[in-house]
Every structure is written in structure tokens, then in C-alpha cells.
Amino acid sequence: MSRQSNRATDSKKMNSELFTLTYGALVTQLCKDYENDEEVNKQLDKMGYNIGVRLIEDFLARSSIGRCQDFRETADVIAKVAFKMYLGITPSVTNWSPAGDEFSLILENNPLVDFVELPDNHSALIYSNLLCGVLRGALEMVQMAVDVKFAQDTLRGDSVTEIRMKFIKRIEENLPAGDDQHIYIASVGLNAS
Amino acid sequence: DTVVCLPGMADETLFEFLHMEIVSHVYKEQQSSRGTMDNKVCSVVNHVSFYIFRLTRDSPSFKDELDIMKFICKDFWTKVFRRQVDNLRTNHQGTYVLQDNKFALLTQLSSGKQYLDQAPKYLAFSCGVVRGALSNLGLESVVTAEVSVMPSCKFQVVIQKL
Numbered sequence: 001m002s003r004q005s006n007r008a009t010d011s012k013k014m015n016s017e018l019f020t021l022t023y024g025a026l027v028t029q030l031c032k033d034y035e036n037d038e039e040v041n042k043q044l045d046k047m048g049y050n051i052g053v054r055l056i057e058d059f060l061a062r063s064s065i066g067r068c069q070d071f072r073e074t075a076d077v078i079a080k081v082a083f084k085m086y087l088g089i090t091p092s093v094t095n096w097s098p099a100g101d102e103f104s105l106i107l108e109n110n111p112l113v114d115f116v117e118l119p120d121n122h123s124a125l126i127y128s129n130l131l132c133g134v135l136r137g138a139l140e141m142v143q144m145a146v147d148v149k150f151a152q153d154t155l156r157g158d159s160v161t162e163i164r165m166k167f168i169k170r171i172e173e174n175l176p177a178g179d180d181q182h183i184y185i186a187s188v189g190l191n192a193s
Numbered sequence: 194d195t196v197v198c199l200p201g202m203a204d205e206t207l208f209e210f211l212h213m214e215i216v217s218h219v220y221k222e223q224q225s226s227r228g229t230m231d232n233k234v235c236s237v238v239n240h241v242s243f244y245i246f247r248l249t250r251d252s253p254s255f256k257d258e259l260d261i262m263k264f265i266c267k268d269f270w271t272k273v274f275r276r277q278v279d280n281l282r283t284n285h286q287g288t289y290v291l292q293d294n295k296f297a298l299l300t301q302l303s304s305g306k307q308y309l310d311q312a313p314k315y316l317a318f319s320c321g322v323v324r325g326a327l328s329n330l331g332l333e334s335v336v337t338a339e340v341s342v343m344p345s346c347k348f349q350v351v352i353q354k355l
Contacts, residue, residue, distance in 0.1 A: 016203035018273060019211070026215050047218060051210040058206050086204040111203065130211075 016088065020114045027127060037124035044126070048133020056138040059085065067142075071167050072096075074144070075103050078135070078165075087111050091163070104151065107161040118155050127155050135165065143171045205275065205297065212298055216314050258352060261330050262289050269326055274298070274319075287352040292345070299344035312340040323348060 026047075030040045059065075063081050068074045075093045084090050089111060095104040112128045126132075132148040139146045145168040152158035255261045266278035270293070280292040298315055316338035324336045333353040340346040 019203040019208045022208070022211060022215070026211070026218075029219075043218070047214045050214055050217075051207075054210055055207065086207045088202045 016111050017114070020111055023112055023130070024116055027125075031122065031125070037122055037126075041124070041126045041129045044129035045133040045136075048130035048135075049137035050133075051130070052134035052137025052139075053141050055086070055134060056141045059138070071100060071103075074139070075105075075165070079105055082138075095164075097166075102164065102166040105163040105165065107163070110154065110161045113155050113161075116155060123156070126150050126153070128153070128161070131163065135163075140171065143173060145169050145171050209298060209300075212318065213315070216318070255330070258287070258332065259283065259285075261327070261332060262291075262350070264330075265323065265326060266291055273322060287354065289350040289352075291348040291350065293348070294345040296344050296346045299340065299346060306342060309340065309343065312343060312346070313338070316340070316346065320348065323350065327352075 027040070027044070030043050031037075034040050034043065059082055063085065065077055065081060068077060079091045079093045083105075089107060089109065091105040091107045093103055094106055096102070110128060112131070116127065118125060118127065128150065132150065135148045136146055147166040147168055149164055150162070151164040152160055152162035154161050255264065262281065262283070266281050270276065270278050270291075274293065274297040276293070276295065276297070278291045279294045281289060282292075283289045296319075298319055299312065320336040320338050324334055327334045327336075327350070333355065335351045335353065336348060338346055338348045
């Protein structure tokens with residue numbers, strides 16, 4: 001498939017600038033609403049979670065990925081299919097723990113931070129923390145409890161952005177603990193037609 | 194169904210969910226009286242206006258107000274909302290009605306009358322975006338939106354004479 005231009009050949013794609021700027025506006029607004037960076041980080045994670053629990057259904061319907069056999073396969077699907085589909089980037093999967101329950105996603109470039117600089121008084125802000133919530137929420141809906149956090153961030157001077165994902169446990173198939181005020185319907189199996 | 198996403202492109206579904214979360218958050222904040230919805234939306238839109246400026250900066254020079262509105266309905270609407278406005282009407286005295294029968298930011302909400310009372314919240318952002326674009330093109334306006342059956346909606350633009 002040739003790639004002569006950046007125009008959307010797929011009607012589900014949009015110019016990422018609008019997305020990036022809207023996200024930036026959201027973070028800015030949260031910084032005004034809450035006194036400290038920790039609280040903003042928590043809100044971004046919570047909002048990301050709310051997005052993730054819905055996004056997984058869209059992902060499963062559009063990617064026709066079946067059930068992953070193990071956490072390694074999950075990692076590959078996240079990096080090569082999900083990130084590519086939603087953000088147009090393919091992070092690399094590295095730094096596996098010996099037990100195979102923890103790995104890193106290395107993002108060479110993070111579209112969320114285009115045009116962004118962190119001012120000095122926000123050193124504790126995890127600007128892209130929404131992504132952690134999205135991953136956590138999405139995986140919870142396919143019965144995986146995971147811990148997701150940023151290990152490195154180009155916005156804070158690191159050379160790459162690194163997201164560390166750790167498998168905690170398998171969740172039994174009943175309604176997971178949801179966010180307050182949030183009602184949703186749990187996925188029924190992975191073989192969406 | 195393609196899963197290819199070119200560099201520089203993001204997926205619309207992700208944007209729509211982000212937009213819904215923003216609306217939900219702003220309304221929760223409003224209920225705990227941390228500020229009005231209008232203020233919050235303005236703040237969001239101010240940041241988005243940089244993007245709008247870039248979008249409109251390279252546009253051709255326009256011969257009149259109607260020309261600008263046609264640009265909004267075609268080029269601008271396509272870039273931001275991924276399709277053209279279906280119907281434009283005007284009284285030729287500064288009031289325009291833009292009808293979009295499949296408005297991008299409503300399609301995830303419902304098709305029909307369910308959640309109709311929630312729709313205005315979801316249109317506030319878009320009204321601000323349109324107003325910002327017009328402002329960058331030299332027209333001050335008041336933009337409102339109404340919905341009777343989702344995902345179809347009508348934007349009313351009233352150009353302010355200075």
C-alpha cells in the first residue's frame with residue numbers, strides 16, 4: 001500500500017493535531033482545577049480508565065484479534081496493533097522481567113506531546129498519564145489486572161518515553177470494580193463477530 | 194477493515210472518547226461549582242484555536258462573508274469533522290444555519306432521541322471551535338447548536354456587526 005500523502009484514506013482517521021491539542025487543553029484545564037500535580041495525574045488515569053473500558057470493544061471489533069495465549073502475545077498486540085491503530089505509532093517491546101510478567105513499551109515519539117513543554121512548576125506532572133489509564137481499563141475488560149506507569153518521559157528530559165507494564169493477576173469473569181458514577185456492560189467473550 | 198494508521202494521523206474513535214470524557218469531567222466540575230461550563234469550554238477552545246489558525250492560515254482570500262461560510266462548510270468541516278456540511282441556509286443578513294446530518298461528535302452518543310437532553314453538552318466544544326475558526330478569518334460570531342434527532346444537528350451562526 002503506497003503512502004504518498006498524509007490524507008486519510010480510511011475514514012476513521014483524523015489529523016492527530018486536533019487530538020493532541022485537545023488533550024493539551026484538557027491537561028491545562030485539569031492543572032487549573034486541581035492544586036497539585038499528583039491530583040492531576042490521578043484524574044488523567046481515571047479518565048483514561050473510563051476511555052479504556054470502552055475502547056477495548058472498538059478495538060476487538062475492528063482488529064479481529066482473538067484471545068492472546070500469554071502476556072508476551074498481549075504485549076505484541078498492544079504495541080503492533082493497538083498503538084498503531086489509535087495513535088499511528090509502533091512502540092517497541094523490551095526489558096522483559098525473567099518471570100515474563102513485566103515489560104516496557106518504548107515510544108520513540110509520543111504524539112500526545114507534540115508542541116508541549118512542561119513549565120518548571122509542574123515537575124511531578126505525568127503529562128501522558130491518560131495512556132496508563134487506557135491500557136489498564138482496556139486490559140481489565142479482558143480479565144487482566146495490570147499495573148501501568150511511565151518509567152521515562154521525554155517531557156521530563158529523558159531520551160525516550162518508556163511505559164512499564166506489569167501483570168498482576170487474572171480477573172474472574174464477573175463485573176470488575178468500576179469507577180464511581182460509571183456504569184458499563186462487561187465484554188462477553190473475545191470472539192466478537 | 195484496515196488497521197493502518199499513517200504517521201500524523203490519530204483514530205477518530207479515540208478522539209470521540211476523549212471528547213466525551215472531557216465533557217463528563219467539565220460537567221462534574223460544574224456541579225461542584227468550580228466554574229461555569231462556558232469558561233471551561235472557552236479554555237479548551239483557546240488551545241485548540243492554534244490548530245484552527247493553522248488550518249485557516251493557508252486558505253485562499255475570500256470575496257465576501259458567504260464565501261467564508263462556504264469554506265467553513267466544506268474545507269473546514271471536512272478537516273475537523275471529517276465530512277462536509279449537508280445544508281447551508283442564510284437570510285443574507287448575517288445569520289446562517291449549517292446542517293450536518295451525521296455529526297461526528299454525536300455518532301457515539303445515539304441515533305435517534307435517546308440522550309437528547311445530553312446532546313447540548315456535547316455540542317459546546319464544537320460551537321467554540323467554529324467560533325474560533327470564524328474569528329481567525331475576521332468574523333466575530335455567536336454560534337449555537339440544536340439537535341432534534343441524533344446524529345443530525347444544526348449550527349446557527351450569527352455574525353456580529355462591529
